[in-house]
Amino acid sequence: MAGVAPLVVSKTLPPPDVNVTTSSFHILKEPSLLDISRRFMELFGVREEELRRICELIVERAVKPLLSVELEEMVETFNEGYPIFELYMKSLLSSFSIPRLYALHLEETFKLLDEIVELERKFYELYLRLLKERCTEANIPIEDLEYAIAQLFDYDLWLIGKIKELGIEEFLMLLMKRADEEARSMYSYLLALLYVTTAINVALFGMVTYNKENLRVLVEWAKHYAKELDAYIDTVNLLITDEYYDAIEEYLKEKRRGCKNVKS
Numbered sequence: 001m002a003g004v005a006p007l008v009v010s011k012t013l014p015p016p017d018v019n020v021t022t023s024s025f026h027i028l029k030e031p032s033l034l035d036i037s038r039r040f041m042e043l044f045g046v047r048e049e050e051l052r053r054i055c056e057l058i059v060e061r062a063v064k065p066l067l068s069v070e071l072e073e074m075v076e077t078f079n080e081g082y083p084i085f086e087l088y089m090k091s092l093l094s095s096f097s098i099p100r101l102y103a104l105h106l107e108e109t110f111k112l113l114d115e116i117v118e119l120e121r122k123f124y125e126l127y128l129r130l131l132k133e134r135c136t137e138a139n140i141p142i143e144d145l146e147y148a149i150a151q152l153f154d155y156d157l158w159l160i161g162k163i164k165e166l167g168i169e170e171f172l173m174l175l176m177k178r179a180d181e182e183a184r185s186m187y188s189y190l191l192a193l194l195y196v197t198t199a200i201n202v203a204l205f206g207m208v209t210y211n212k213e214n215l216r217v218l219v220e221w222a223k224h225y226a227k228e229l230d231a232y233i234d235t236v237n238l239l240i241t242d243e244y245y246d247a248i249e250e251y252l253k254e255k256r257r258g259c260k261n262v263k264s
């Protein structure tokens with residue numbers, strides 16, 4: 001059924017990379033967003049032409065089919081398009097990673113993270129204003145999308161906060177040591193949410209023609225993936241925070257001891 005979001009957890013995914021701007025909204029060409037997008041490109045040394053070409057590949061190869069197929073074919077089309085989207089989106093996101101920022105700016109990296117947070121917040125405010133207008137035109141309740149979109153920005157802010165707190169190397173080590181499986185699932189749902197929100201953006205902002213019912217299905221999927229991402233961020237955050245992790249470990253030890261006593 002098209003209304004049921006496809007399962008996207010991929011155990012072959014690597015742990016999350018430290019990409020500090022994961023929203024897909026730079027795919028838009030809205031004039032009010034361009035200045036912020038160009039500042040991101042300047043900070044990370046990304047050429048606009050290079051970014052544009054990757055975005056075009058994402059739209060042509062992965063997004064357009066999802067928006068134009070018959071309703072009953074959406075799940076199959078999503079499953080076929082997801083690996084293609086993942087391939088190009090991960091290439092795009094790698095251009096906005098903290099190692100790249102560090103290589104370009106060295107000692108200024110953590111100071112620039114503060115600027116990136118402010119840029120993200122400004123971008124979100126401007127984008128949300130535009131999105132409300134487009135949702136009204138398409139008769140899509142903004143409440144159905146606002147939570148899903150917010151999760152992408154929340155992920156970025158959470159990631160930046162943890163890296164500033166722990167450092168990039170310690171953050172990645174803790175992910176692998178304490179939350180490897182959970183982090184992979186989190187990243188998988190992040191990419192799934194990016195896939196459907198990219199398709200929603202492309203439709204609402206008039207970049208391609210689309211089937212209206214497909215758009216409504218994608219909005220429902222976006223809400224589902226956003227809830228999963230939200231839950232996994234909470235779980236991963238607990239596992240990489242010492243005081244919470246120690247408490248969880250003690251709880252599990254007590255539970256294991258209790259099970260042994262019952263068996264004996």
